[in-house]
Amino acid sequence: MSRPNVGIFGLTGCAGDQLVILNCEDRFLHIIAALNIRDFAMASSDNDSACDLDLAIVEGAVLSRRDEEQLERIRARSRILVAIGTCAVWGGIAAMDGDTDRSQLVRDIYGECGEQFDTTPARALHEIVGVDLNISGCPIEEEEFLSGISNLLNGDLPIAPTTPVCAECKMREYNCLLTERVDMCLGPLTLGGCNARCPGLSIGCVGCRGPVDDANLESVTALFMENGFGREDIARKLRTFAGLRVVAHTLSEDES
Amino acid sequence: MKILKLEKGKLDLFASVVQQFGEVHAPTEHEGKFSFKRLNSWSEARLDYNRTVLPPRKYFLPPRETLFKYREATGYVPATEDLEKRVVLFGVHACDIHALNILDEVFGKGYLDPYYLTRRKNITIIGIDCTPDEHCFCRSMRADFAETGFDLFLKDIGDHYLTFVGTARGDDMVIATGPLFSEVTHSDIVEYKRRSSQKCDTFKLDLEIRDLPEIFELEYQADIWEELGEKCLSCGNCSMVCPTCYCYDVADEVKLGSHDGDRVRLWDSCLFATHALVAGGENFRKTRSSRIKFRFYHKQRGFVAEYGRPSCVGCGRCIEACPVGINIVGVINRLRGVEHASTD
Incomplete structure (x- = not known):
């Protein structure tokens, strides 16, 4: 198998996803063996910032014109x-x-001095350029990342998780924080793939992986209110990781 | 059927002998909920449990399993790890035994599933009596007594368990424990009958399944399906905990930097938005209402047409697990036009 040229980039964010890649530890050698990493500022000082790339892996949101220009340059030199x-x-x-x-x-x-900063409202990559594959997570899951890359290398469409956190929570027989009414758990709204890590520690899902397809925001909001949580707290919880805020917007636009 | 009795005080002794037939798993308690687990010591077993979070199905169709490995160098290699492991499930309720008998119809006839059938062969079932709680409706689903599908079944008659021997392996277990068992007396039979009829009176939920498929046919356009669609979270909790749900997905997991990989089987649910999504982006059950409706129709209508009985055993798990309180007994009684005081 030929080694594709790969670039790994960070826009505005905490760099935690690039860190997950570096933290693959014993498997990092497999990654190096499979990928010809040509541009990875976080890991190397010897980078080729102009070569064509078979694969660009980009973390972070677009929060400035500089981010936007960088993303457009990455897109222009990358196949995937x-x-x-x-x-x-x-x-x-x-x-x-x-x-x-x-x-x-x-x-x-x-x-007053804030006016001079280059800053734009936060946007996801797909709002600016075409994105071929989304791997969500805060941070991403190592397994999902590695299998996604393996699938791409084999010319297959990666198999992404599509089921809510609840499914994985039940599979592990964790106590349900919703039926026990102890927390605003966002499990039913949130894309799984994390093996219900937080509910497994009796902490309600915070929705860090973004919304699952067809998330029923209205019914969950009604349930939280029934369980004694206030509308403001619910709204704050839902918008923490932005994805559910996007879904809520779509819902309210549908209504109007 | 051979029937003997076992003194309750000697149950731990019996369990220690039973170990020679496989790793003993029984219901254990964690923060008020129960789950089948491997016992470290007999004292962990909670035979007075109401229901486990996941049914025994997890032993026969695990949430995730490798079906085979494919390697460029060696070709296809069937995965057999754990398949031959001998396990004794100690303390399975009658409804869950009925559920396994239903899964036998699906995986054991027509297209035989070697993974399921091998486990079914290697896992011993010891049934035990139970006391219905507020979510139980196994009696309505004709699943409150198991006639087949177990190796041994223990029925509580006070100081003793009446022990019904269901298979030759069950008989081997009785023989291996020798003098622990004694003959059933006339007064034991009287006590068994008294308790059996008493149990029938303790159910708080009730529904009529006679002509239910016809009512489902008639009510295909009923408003209730849209209402349920608005409420349902598509979280899949009801099917994850269902003892008879058997939908699964199959995927190839490729190893990085090679063409080698594993073919895995994972639980799926008809409630998930992607369950009926096919190549080209078409989704046959795009709306939540169509998905939850499908689940009810498959259990109570489609399964009856194919196998002669509903694929619901009334274990009450879906009622307990639904975050928004969707209650199958309430739904069916409403479809029938019967109001039942205790279904809300």
Whole structure:
């Protein structure tokens, strides 16, 4: 199998997804053997920033014109572009307050000098360029990333998780935080693939992997209210990782 | 059928002998919920459990299993790990035994499933009596007594268990434990009959399954399906915990940097948005209402047409597991136009 040219990039984010790749540890040698990594600023100081790439792996959200230009340059030199992490896929935490006026936000945080910063409302990669594959997660799951890359190398469409966190939670026989009414668990709304890590520790799902297909936001909101949680708390919880905020927007647009 | 009795105080002794027939698994408790697990010691067993989170199905059709490995160098290699492991499931309720008998119809006839059938052969079932709670309706589903599908079945008659021997292996277990068992007396029979009729009166849920398929046919366009679609979260909890749900997905997991991989089987559910998604992007059950409706129709209508009985045993797990309180007994009684006080 020929080794494809690969670039791994970070836009605005915590770099946690690139760290997951570096943390593959014993399997990192397999990654190096399979991929010809030509451009990976976080891991190497010897990079080729101009070569054509078979595969670009991009983490982080677009939060500035600089991010946007960089993303467009990456897209132009790459055959396949993969978005990794909830920021790249949904806008992530930075996009939770997407409705507030940007210049107001900048003034609130930095005062008058804030005006000079290059900053734009947080956007996911797919809002700017074509994305061939989304691997969500905060951070991404190592297994999902490796199998996704393996599938791409074999010319297959990667098998992405499509079921909600609840399914994996039940498979492990964890106590249900919703039926026990102890927490605002976002399990039924959230894309699985994490093996229900948080509910397994009796912590309600925070929705970090983004929404599952056909998430029933209205019914879950009604359930939370029935369980004694306030509308504001529910709204805050839902918008933390942006994806559900996007779904809520779609719902309200459908209604209007 | 051979029937003997076993003193309750000698159950731990019996369990220790039974170990020679396989690894003993029984219901154990964790934060008020029960699950079948391998016992470290007999004292962990909670035979007074109401229901386990997952049914015994997990032993026969695990949430995830490797079917075979494919290697460029060696070709196809069937996965056999754990298949031959001998396990004794100690304390299975009658409804769950009925559910296994239903799965036997699906995996054991027509297209035989060697993985399921091998496990069925290697796993011993010791049934045990139970007390119905507020979610149980096995009596309505004709699954409150098991006549087949177990090696031994223990029925509580006070100080003793009446022990019904269902198979030759069950008989081997009785013989291996020798003097622990004694003959059934006339007063034991009287006590068994008294308890049996008493149990029938303790069910709090009730529904009529006679002509239910016809009612489902008539109510195909009923408003209730849309209402349920609005409420349902598509979380799949009801089918994950169902003892007779058997839908699965099959996927190839490729090893990085090679053409080698494993073919795996994973639980699926008709409630998931992608369950009926096919190549080209067409989805035959795109709406939640069509999916939850399908689940009810398959259990109560389609299965009856194919196998002569509903594929529901009234274990109550889906009622307990639904975060938004969708209750199968309430749904069916509403379809029938029967209001039942205790179904809400």
